Amino acid sequence: MKHLMLLRHAKSSWDHPELYDEERPLAPRGVKALPLMGRVLEAMNPPVERIYSSPAVRAIETAKGVIRELSKPPDVEVHPALYLADVPTFLQLTHSLASELECVMFVGHNPGIESFCEWLCFGRESGSTSLRTANLAWLELPIENWKETTAGCGVLRSLIPSRLIKALL
DSSP: OEEEEEEEOOOBOOSOTTSOGGGOOBOHHHHHHHHHHHHHHHHSSSOOOEEEEOSSHHHHHHHHHHHTTOSSOOEEEEOGGGTTOOHHHHHHHHHHSOTTOOEEEEEEOTTHHHHHHHHHHHSSOOSOOOOOTTOEEEEEEOOSSGGGOOTTOOEEEEEEOHHHHHHHO
């Protein structure tokens, strides 16, 4: 069994219109959501062993913000192809993962990360999953090797909206 966490970056700032999209940092609201999501990740089993992030500043800040709450923070690897990635790009990365990894997290952007979640769970982009900013989808893949990942092979174990966590605390 493999576990894949799909985390959309936290709320980004639009305060600096001179910045390129890839350079936009997190907004204060986005930064505030990260410790909460980190605590959720800390409670999950199995723990995240590696994080692959888009090179966008807001995605890297999201990845680094959530791992601050983890007792065993995983490595964060910036993967340039994850910037505005589509389903085939996510699948290519998934197929390249080392088979000894049991739980991996991708930090990326919509619409691609949401489309990948739907493709894994429903075999198509169905429009039934909503990954808003700082939302986490936890998928179980009943496979032994990441190369076996195919359309519809995933089971959505949990969809965790950061706003819900904030409301509960």
